[in-house]
Structure formats: structure tokens, C-alpha cells
Amino acid sequence: MQTTGGRIVLTMMSPTAHHGLNVVRIRRQIETRTPEVMALHNTNMGDPADW
Numbered sequence: 001m002q003t004t005g006g007r008i009v010l011t012m013m014s015p016t017a018h019h020g021l022n023v024v025r026i027r028r029q030i031e032t033r034t035p036e037v038m039a040l041h042n043t044n045m046g047d048p049a050d051w
Contacts, residue, residue, distance in 0.1 A: 027039040
């Protein structure tokens with residue numbers, strides 16, 4: 001996900017081991033700093049425009 005011209009743009013990518021490891025590391029950092037928040041990953045989200 002990135003911001004471009006004030007808009008949030010989601011770019012789909014193929015999952016890789018490196019990407020998955022980065023996601024887990026970021027999730028742990030979020031949960032450590034904000035224990036009241038649960039960070040989810042592997043939610044298999046899709047673009048509603050494609051439904």
C-alpha cells in the first residue's frame with residue numbers, strides 16, 4: 001500500500017518468504033507498542049471492485 005497524490009493505492013503482489021517475514025516483523029512491532037490493537041495478516045483481502 002502506498003499514498004500517491006493524496007490517495008491510498010493498494011498494489012497486489014505475489015507473497016514471498018521475504019515479504020511474509022517482513023509482515024510478521026511489522027505485526028509484532030505494532031502489537032508490542034499498542035497492546036490494545038491486534039494486527040492481522042493473511043486476511044486474503046480483495047478489491048471490492050472485482051466482486
